[in-house]
Amino acid sequence: MRKPYMAGNWKMNLDRAGALELAGALREHVGQREDVEVAVAPAFVYLRDVIELLKGSPIRVGAQNACAEASGAFTGEVSPVMLRDIGCDFVILGHSERRHVYGETDADINRKVHLALEHDLDVVLCVGETLEEREANKTEAVVKRHMTAGMTGLSEAQSRRVTIAYEPVWAIGTGLNATPEQAGDVHTYLRGVLEGLYGAAVAETTRIQYGGSVKPANVAELMSVDGVDGALVGGASLKADSFASIVDFGG
């Protein structure tokens, strides 16, 4: 069985006090629950504070990006080695905002995936089509390319440390979530591609999150879809009561 995996991507939001308040409230809500995996991805500058605050809690803390180089003259970048050093557990890579706002390519993302795994960080690899690509019937081709290219060269053992997040670009921050049918189709398709790449055992155990306008009101329906194993949540993860409700599948 795949344990549901609910992650909050805080993006470039909250100040230090707000990040700590939110993390503290989530710590209380989650307690020592084992039926669901919960994670947060604060901005780089607050990672250490949130990691400290969540010590002893099962809530995982990760970064929203990492450099494709371990060290050196890369002004403004943050290495996965540094993230691991301060106690990060995972990193989100290939988010659509990284692809579309900052021009990251599949090759860049693949290098980041390799380096993160080499330095003991789990990876949430984001894939997803734009509206234009969906309307041109390119959804499957795009998500397959994002996933296959992002995971190129990984061993089977490494692939087991990757969670896939299907985030249709047209659903991110728009209030317009994928329908359960749309999400189900893509998740089933991606699991089939994973099986082709790494075999049935990996496909069976790899979690595929859905992301894009997930909120308390639609999470139950999305989580009821076969093959939707969790959520990667932006806006609705910034308030404790709404993310707590999402962690509880809307309950």
Ligand code: 13P
């Ligand atoms: P929203 O939940 O705000 O649509 O953002 C989704 C997302 O990009 C999570 O990574």
